[in-house]
Amino acid sequence: MTSPTPTVVNEYEADVVVTAVTRPAEDVVEVTMAHPDGLALPGWTPGAHIDLVLDHDTVRQYSLCGSPADPSALKVAVLLAPDTRGGSKRVHELTPGATVRIRGPRNHFPLVSAPRYLFVAGGIGITPLLPMIEEADAAGADWHLHYGGRTRSSMAYLDRLEQYGDRVTVVPQDEAGLLDLATILGSPDDRTLVYCCGPEPLLQAVEERCASWPSGALHLERFSPKAVEREGADTAFELVLQRSGITTTVPEDKSVLQAMRDAGVSVLASCMEGTCGTCETEVVEGEIDHRDSVLDPDEQESGEVMMVCVSRCRGARLVLDA
Amino acid sequence: MRISTVPTSPADTTAQPRRRCVDVPHNAWYAAATSDEVGRAPLSRRMLGNRVVVYRTVAGDAVALEDRCAHRPVPLSSGRLEGDDIVAGYTGFRYAPDGRCVAVPTQANVPIGARVRAFPVHDDGSFVWVWTGDPNLARLRPPPQAPWLQDPEWVTFGDSWVTQAPLRLLLDNFSDITHVAHVRPEVAPPALVAGPMPPLEVTVSETGMSFARQYPPVPVPAWQAPMLGVPADEAYPQREEGEFLSPGLWVDRWHADTPEGRASFVFTHALTPVDETSTRHVWRVSRNFADSSAATGTLTPLMDGYYRAVREALEDMQRIVSEDGPRADVLVAADAAAVQVRRIMDRLVADETGTR
Numbered sequence: 001m002t003s004p005t006p007t008v009v010n011e012y013e014a015d016v017v018v019t020a021v022t023r024p025a026e027d028v029v030e031v032t033m034a035h036p037d038g039l040a041l042p043g044w045t046p047g048a049h050i051d052l053v054l055d056h057d058t059v060r061q062y063s064l065c066g067s068p069a070d071p072s073a074l075k076v077a078v079l080l081a082p083d084t085r086g087g088s089k090r091v092h093e094l095t096p097g098a099t100v101r102i103r104g105p106r107n108h109f110p111l112v113s114a115p116r117y118l119f120v121a122g123g124i125g126i127t128p129l130l131p132m133i134e135e136a137d138a139a140g141a142d143w144h145l146h147y148g149g150r151t152r153s154s155m156a157y158l159d160r161l162e163q164y165g166d167r168v169t170v171v172p173q174d175e176a177g178l179l180d181l182a183t184i185l186g187s188p189d190d191r192t193l194v195y196c197c198g199p200e201p202l203l204q205a206v207e208e209r210c211a212s213w214p215s216g217a218l219h220l221e222r223f224s225p226k227a228v229e230r231e232g233a234d235t236a237f238e239l240v241l242q243r244s245g246i247t248t249t250v251p252e253d254k255s256v257l258q259a260m261r262d263a264g265v266s267v268l269a270s271c272m273e274g275t276c277g278t279c280e281t282e283v284v285e286g287e288i289d290h291r292d293s294v295l296d297p298d299e300q301e302s303g304e305v306m307m308v309c310v311s312r313c314r315g316a317r318l319v320l321d322a
Numbered sequence: 323m324r325i326s327t328v329p330t331s332p333a334d335t336t337a338q339p340r341r342r343c344v345d346v347p348h349n350a351w352y353a354a355a356t357s358d359e360v361g362r363a364p365l366s367r368r369m370l371g372n373r374v375v376v377y378r379t380v381a382g383d384a385v386a387l388e389d390r391c392a393h394r395p396v397p398l399s400s401g402r403l404e405g406d407d408i409v410a411g412y413t414g415f416r417y418a419p420d421g422r423c424v425a426v427p428t429q430a431n432v433p434i435g436a437r438v439r440a441f442p443v444h445d446d447g448s449f450v451w452v453w454t455g456d457p458n459l460a461r462l463r464p465p466p467q468a469p470w471l472q473d474p475e476w477v478t479f480g481d482s483w484v485t486q487a488p489l490r491l492l493l494d495n496f497s498d499i500t501h502v503a504h505v506r507p508e509v510a511p512p513a514l515v516a517g518p519m520p521p522l523e524v525t526v527s528e529t530g531m532s533f534a535r536q537y538p539p540v541p542v543p544a545w546q547a548p549m550l551g552v553p554a555d556e557a558y559p560q561r562e563e564g565e566f567l568s569p570g571l572w573v574d575r576w577h578a579d580t581p582e583g584r585a586s587f588v589f590t591h592a593l594t595p596v597d598e599t600s601t602r603h604v605w606r607v608s609r610n611f612a613d614s615s616a617a618t619g620t621l622t623p624l625m626d627g628y629y630r631a632v633r634e635a636l637e638d639m640q641r642i643v644s645e646d647g648p649r650a651d652v653l654v655a656a657d658a659a660a661v662q663v664r665r666i667m668d669r670l671v672a673d674e675t676g677t678r
Contacts (some may be wrong), residue, residue: 006521007658012530040467042527043568045673069462105528110669113676138458243653243661266658268526321653321661 008266011103011278012042013053018098019073025156027080028124029092030065032073033100040071046131047109047195047221050074051270052091053101060087061223061276063128063197064105065157068135074102077156079124103270108277108294109221111135114193117143120184120206122198123150126157128221129197133164143167148179148202185209188217196220215298225273226293234312240319241265242284256281256308256318265322267308274310281308286318342371343595346489347670349455351444351465352570353592356482356604360384360450364408366399368596372454374441375399379406385419386452388439392423398438447472449592449604451570455674466571468590470608476588477613479622480606481629487636489569489595490667492603495636496564496572496591497533497660505635506628511546511576513537513560524658529666532565533659542578545620549612552580566663569670570594585611599640605629 020032035041049063066075078091094100111117111132119129126147136143145168149155152172161168171179185194185206194217196206203220210218234252239259241248250259257279260267269279274292283306290300292307299305308320354360354367354376364377366389373389375398389397391410400411407424409416414427421440423432442453442460448471453460470476485492495501500519503510516537524533539557541547547554563575574589592604607625609617653661 006519007524007655008521009524009526009658009662012525012527040464043464043529045528048528067462069464071464107528107669110673112672113674135459135462138462139456140458243657244655265655 006264009268010266011051011106011268011270013101013103014041015099015101016041016074018094018096018100021094021096024077026151026154028077028154028156029080029094030075030077030156031091031094031100032066032075033102034073036099038072041074042105043071044068044074044105045107046111046135047128048105048107049109049128049221049276050076050105051103051276052076052087053103054087054090058085058087058090059103059270060091061271062091063109063221065127065130067131074105077124077127106276106278108280109195109197109219111195112193112219113139114191115141116189116192117141118184118192118194119143119145120179120181120194120196120198120202121145121147122179122196122202123148123154124156125196125198125202125221126155127197129195130157130160132195133161137164137167145169146179146184147171148173148198150174181205181209185213188213190214190217192217194218200224200226216296218296222275222293224293225275228274228291228293228310230291231289237286237313237315238317239263239313240284240317241322242319243322250313250318255310256306256312256320260308260320260322267322269309272309274307277307279307279309280305282321284319284321287314288312288318289314343489343598344675345671346370346595346667347455347569347674349453349459349463349674350569350670351451351453351460351463352594353449353602353604354386354443354452354594355450356592357384357445357447357450360445362403364399364401364403366397367602369452369602370454370595371597372439372441373397374452374454375408376443376450376452377403377408379419381406383419384443384445384450386441386443386450387417387419387421388441390438391415392436392438393426466568468571468573468606470588471590471606476608476610477618478606478608479618479625480590480604481626482602482604483633484596484600485603485633485636486600487633487640488599489593489601490664491636491639492591492593492601493566493569493572493663493667494660495632496574497531497566497663498656499562499564499574500656501632501635502628505631509543509545509624509628511540511543511560513540513562516540519656522656522658524662526662526666529568529670530566531659531662531666532563534564535562537561542580545624546578546585549617549620550578550580550582550585552582564659566666569667585609599644603629603633 016033017036019034022030024030049061051059062076065077081088148171151174236252239250246263248263270276277294288306289312291310360376364375367374375389376386391413393413393415396412398408398410401409416425418424421437423436444451444465451465503514520535537560544554559579561577565573572591576587578585588608590606594602
């Protein structure tokens with residue numbers, strides 16, 4: 001086999017400087033970052049997230065919650081979650097002047113143009129929705145935000161949302177119980193898109209409620225992998241990388257991503273668990289066993305793309321545009 | 323009997339024209355003209371299927387309006403400026419910089435609601451950027467920047483024309499300039515033909531892409547050596563870079579690291595879709611060495627010849643596509659940059675048209 005034309009694809013990565021740290025709610029820090037030389041940072045659109053590379057083993061995804069209008073700063077807001085993998089604690093220790101490595105931005109939760117939007121936020125899930133709301137409001141869309149949280153003092157950015165008046169419904173659980181999804185999502189409408197971000201139980205409940213909505217209406221973002229049902233043991237299959245002109249095999253104990261890299265083909269990847277969407281690859285041919293948490297059921301059904309870090313092939317042969 | 327000419331409801335004189343150029347984002351800044359082209363005479367331009375007239379107010383601020391009078395379909399640009407306003411030729415209707423009709427010749431009152439579309443404008447001193455998409459979103463997307471064009475450290479020359487090929491073909495072209503060796507061998511740096519291609523390093527973000535190739539020491543082009551004051555047969559490390567800054571702005575760089583320091587070219591391309599099959603291409607070649615008119619005299623015909631050859635090749639491609647229909651390209655690994663740009667463009671279009 002001749003070696004492929006060496007091509008390396010990486011995401012934008014840079015060491016940036018923390019310029020401000022604020023506390024928009026209990027246990028939440030907002031970190032503002034800028035390029036150390038004052039240069040513009042990469043552009044992004046509402047719904048985008050970045051990786052914070054806290055150290056080699058600690059890479060975390062956080063939604064951008066500032067404004068794309070300001071190319072000089074990136075902002076994330078992070079909830080301290082002591083019982084998880086420790087990334088949030090590291091972010092809470094950042095102070096102005098600290099250097100932190102970022103990767104991205106990327107966006108698998110883009111705001112698609114529509115006349116009406118329903119935004120549903122749970123807790124810190126408000127972050128990607130803030131720039132979306134700024135944009136939807138600027139575009140003159142008819143929109144409403146239903147924002148649930150534990151208590152008022154735990155809910156970030158209530159002050160920033162005040163300007164929007166009765167387009168925003170704030171539902172602190174200790175005052176008003178849970179978001180009334182039966183009413184909020186009770187009238188499916190083909191001119192409305194639903195955007196939801198929050199904890200897994202909220203995402204699941206919204207997914208269930210939206211089953212009767214037109215397909216493609218619901219957009220949601222997960223930062224932890226959705227439970228995926230496995231059907232039997234993983235099997236080996238042939239992998240054809242069309243553009244590179246390479247045919248190889250994916251053994252039962254290796255991912256498609258690993259097999260691509262072993263064949264010398266550069267593939268972007270970040271989370272390695274099917275949540276960040278970085279390794280999305282176009283499928284030319286083959287029956288995909290989707291195991292990611294990024295694609296919605298329609299996108300999975302269409303079989304046009306797959307997340308090669310976790311998803312596999314059901315058949316004997318998979319052809320990718322790579 | 324008096325017949326009222328005032329419509330009963332406000333006239334919808336800014337109706338959106340049918341959507342054109344469906345495969346490029348409209349919510350983006352594109353150069354309507356270079357800043358020095360825009361002055362106190364109306365300049366007519368077509369962008370993304372829109373007729374646009376650009377001019378400057380008395381104070382020097384750039385204005386971009388739809389180039390079509392609300393009364394009769396005549397171009398405003400056929401008229402004249404009066405103070406900050408533009409008066410359409412033929413009809414004599416007068417429009418303010420915000421697009422409002424402020425005077426009509428035949429009556430004292432202005433028809434209610436009569437106006438033309440006013441486009442968001444940003445003049446950065448090099449280009450007059452115009453936003454023909456949703457005007458409310460313009461402030462949320464900063465215009466791309468090319469500050470070296472204003473920097474005295476850089477010597478710049480260039481030209482502009484309309485290429486009869488769509489923006490997407492121009493972007494594909496800039497994403498892979500290995501064609502230089504075939505299109506214009508006398509311009510091609512020896513690095514491109516000297517040996518095996520070094521790895522193509524592609525860097526992507528949500529809306530941007532850049533690439534680089536670091537070449538091992540090779541001689542600089544024979545035409546460049548005297549400008550750098552180096553022997554033509556001496557080998558120096560060289561670096562090629564390309565960057566998709568936005569759908570309307572592409573930048574390439576070529577660096578040669580000689581004992582004197584880094585000598586760089588920056589090639590700036592402002593790309594503006596005119597319609598589905600043609601693109602305005604403003605190109606600028608900037609350098610941080612050989613600040614002499616003799617060097618500019620040597621470089622101008624070389625670069626002009628190369629970009630004309632590229633234009634010809636792209637126009638041939640478009641002719642074949644128009645005559646025989648499109649086909650999927652066979653892509654190779656060296657297309658990694660083009661693939662990323664196509665993805666970004668597809669996504670931007672899908673998000674703004676609601677088809678994702």
